[in-house]
Amino acid sequence: MAHNYASLRYHLIFCTKSRLPMITPALKEDLLAYICGIIVKRRGVVLEINGLEDHVHVLAGLPPTIAVSEALQKIKGGSSWWVNNHRRIDHHFQWQPGYGAFTVSESLVPKVRKYIRDQEEHHRCQSFETEMAAFVKRHGLSPELSRLLGLNQRGEPDSRPVGRRSSSRRDGRR
Numbered sequence: 001m002a003h004n005y006a007s008l009r010y011h012l013i014f015c016t017k018s019r020l021p022m023i024t025p026a027l028k029e030d031l032l033a034y035i036c037g038i039i040v041k042r043r044g045v046v047l048e049i050n051g052l053e054d055h056v057h058v059l060a061g062l063p064p065t066i067a068v069s070e071a072l073q074k075i076k077g078g079s080s081w082w083v084n085n086h087r088r089i090d091h092h093f094q095w096q097p098g099y100g101a102f103t104v105s106e107s108l109v110p111k112v113r114k115y116i117r118d119q120e121e122h123h124r125c126q127s128f129e130t131e132m133a134a135f136v137k138r139h140g141l142s143p144e145l146s147r148l149l150g151l152n153q154r155g156e157p158d159s160r161p162v163g164r165r166s167s168s169r170r171d172g173r174r
Contacts, residue, residue: 017094021053049115
């Protein structure tokens with residue numbers, strides 16, 4: 001085949017550090033616009049974006065030349081740099097180290113767009129932890145939700161340094 005064809009759409013979800021409510025109403029619109037700019041600069045397309053005070057959802061098409069992990073590093077690193085260097089909030093802004101990235105077929109794009117648009121309404125009825133657990137289960141991923149989200153066993157943000165958190169291994173050793 002002489003040409004490359006790719007349709008790579010991802011539902012990206014990432015949280016503020018320790019899931020603190022850092023995305024204020026005054027910050028939200030400009031932050032989401034800045035994130036869109038980062039994606040477009042890397043030849044991606046933003047199909048939908050929305051966020052709450054502690055996390056963001058993005059439906060984006062990414063080119064096959066950029067890995068999802070690289071895209072998230074650029075999005076999170078660039079947007080936190082922008083918030084902090086433009087003094088958009090009174091304290092230091094950071095994103096949680098992890099993220100969720102789920103592929104989306106063309107047939108499901110309208111449903112995912114609506115889901116992202118309706119985040120405020122959706123989270124009146126369901127917690128973020130429950131939302132992420134459903135994504136993990138639906139996509140057949142490891143049920144180690146606490147590790148994925150940086151939460152302790154009670155479902156609260158784990159404030160210990162990453163190097164001091166226990167990690168489960170297949171052989172049972174820590």
